[in-house]
Amino acid sequence: MSNWIFILDIIGTVVFAISGWLTASKKELDYFGGIIIAIVTAVGGGSIRDVVLGNTPVGWVKNETTILAIFAGIVIAILFHKWLDKLRRTLFLFDTLGIAVFTVSGTQLALNYDILPVPAVLLGITSAVAGGIIRDTLCNEIPLVFRKEIYATACLLGAVVFYASLQMGLDVVWSTILSCIATVSLRTIAVWKNIELPKV
Amino acid sequence: MSNWIFILDIIGTVVFAISGWLTASKKELDYFGGIIIAIVTAVGGGSIRDVVLGNTPVGWVKNETTILAIFAGIVIAILFHKWLDKLRRTLFLFDTLGIAVFTVSGTQLALNYDILPVPAVLLGITSAVAGGIIRDTLCNEIPLVFRKEIYATACLLGAVVFYASLQMGLDVVWSTILSCIATVSLRTIAVWKNIELPKV
Amino acid sequence: MSNWIFILDIIGTVVFAISGWLTASKKELDYFGGIIIAIVTAVGGGSIRDVVLGNTPVGWVKNETTILAIFAGIVIAILFHKWLDKLRRTLFLFDTLGIAVFTVSGTQLALNYDILPVPAVLLGITSAVAGGIIRDTLCNEIPLVFRKEIYATACLLGAVVFYASLQMGLDVVWSTILSCIATVSLRTIAVWKNIELPKV
DSSP: OOOHHHHHHHHHHHHHHHHHHHHHHHTTTHHHHHHHHHHHHHHHHHHHHHHHOOOOOOGGGHHHHHHHHHHHHHHHHTTTHHHHTTHHHHHHHHHEEEHHHHHHHHHHHHHHHSSOOOHHHHHHHHHHHHHHHHHHHTSSSOOGGGSSSHHHHHHHHHHHHHHHHTTTTTOOOHHHHHHHHHHHHHHHHHHHHHHHOOOO | HHHHHHHHHHHHHHHHHHHHHHHHHHTTHHHHHHHHHHHHHHHHHHHHHHHHHHHHHHHHOHHHHHHHHHHHHHHHHHHHHHHHHTTTTHHHHHHHHHHHHHHHHHHHHHTTSOHHHHHHHHHHHHHHHHHHHHHHTTSOOOOOTTTTHHHHHHHHHHHOOOOOOOOHHHHHHHHHHHHHHHHHHHHHHHHHHOOOOOBO | HHHHHHHHHHHHHHHHHHHHHHHHHHHHOHHHHHHHHHHHHHHHHHHHHHHHHHHSSEEEEEEEEHHHHHHHHHHHHHHTHHHTTTTHHHHHHHHHHHHHHHHHHHHHHHHHHSSSSHHHHHHHHHHHHHHHHHHHHTTTTOOOGGSSHHHHHHHHHHHHHHHHHHHHTHHHHHHHHHHHHHHHHHOOOOOHOOOOOOOO
């Protein structure tokens, strides 16, 4: 099971790197800008979580898998640039799986520390969405996650389901499965039915 | 006295959460965006101070009071949305008290570490103003604090008064009172007399 | 030699503070905004590197030289404001030396921790360019470094040359010299010949 999470985590990293590169290309940044945006999109959320918890050096500086996954994402984005628009449905699936598993792994890591449940849930959501927030801020946009789709709300549901399942005595494997089903279902239904959160 | 600071600290957190929610509402963010902006406005400054000092996990993940105060602020902002415009003078008072006490508690916490006086003063100011800077940056505005009112300058005065009072042998209680009087007075007079700092 | 690095490090800090102040003046920020932008431009990159590595409290709160260098930069920017436009070539030289030495000192500090070479190189680049990225983001601009000149690419070359030289058995002094020559040469040639990276 932890191998399965590890694989989803890598997929999430690759997809976030792709989305960073594609955002950079819309803004006509140069190659260096694209690489930096891809990196911060992929590692931003986890880095903030690690720093807040005092879990330093943060994960990606100790582990070459993350860096390799990011560069794989960039190469994929460059090679398949023209096809990626047509593959939007596939990308959406990977992206949704990515945030689902980032939410679980972020929440679980936070619960390992001596912190309260609400902050642990918030740090789980942070792991999944903060990378995209930094990406949009650096590209001088109001972050997408604040404006469109029930994106972060799906992460919130997933994190709550994960924590509640653990509290009810389920093991980590089942809690993870239930959490991912919740996140993926809510986001898929929201996009399918074109549901948005009300404006403030 | 430390109870008194604790109460002012909570009031500061509530007011900052309200100001985050109101900023989000002007930008037509959705509910999730509003909640995130409220949280980062309220905890942003203290989190940066904690991370810079290596004081991790940062305060709000270990202490449920902060989270409760933020959600109280959001509920107040939602319920009294129409009246808050009319209550601007009351809000201004709370906000000014909030930054005054955030400046003191930030400076005092920094002085507990083995750091120099000037960085301690800077981290005190950071505690009070960085939340608002992050709020405005995420909402794609040049931060208000860089442009209007003698807001941060009042925090600077408060932090210097606090440090100088301690150095002159006053106890923490009196240093806190003098510092808060300095911050509140300067900001109130500046807004009242419409004084602004010269442009760079 | 380490005295020489120390001097270049101070020059880099002064020049970054000047560039922060000048950016603030273009945006018509007030004096407080100018001081904050000058500080974050000068210490932003090194602070992020320190926090990611868990090297806290971060450098500038333990060492008064950095603060003094920043205020020297601000004073220079205020006094010589009119001449600085004419001194652009001199400023460019200092700025290039500054990023060259920030790249070396950042990479070297990162290598002292138990991390991988690629993250060490990335943190060396971060030390040199993140301050400017924060400066531009706070001033509501897409960061210059993502759009113009082979600025960060020069840092990348410098960091790689430094790491490779150490690996090939050269001592720190020669590795530093080679790295700085590489960074300065690439940037100077790029600006001279008006070379830019291709757009994403």
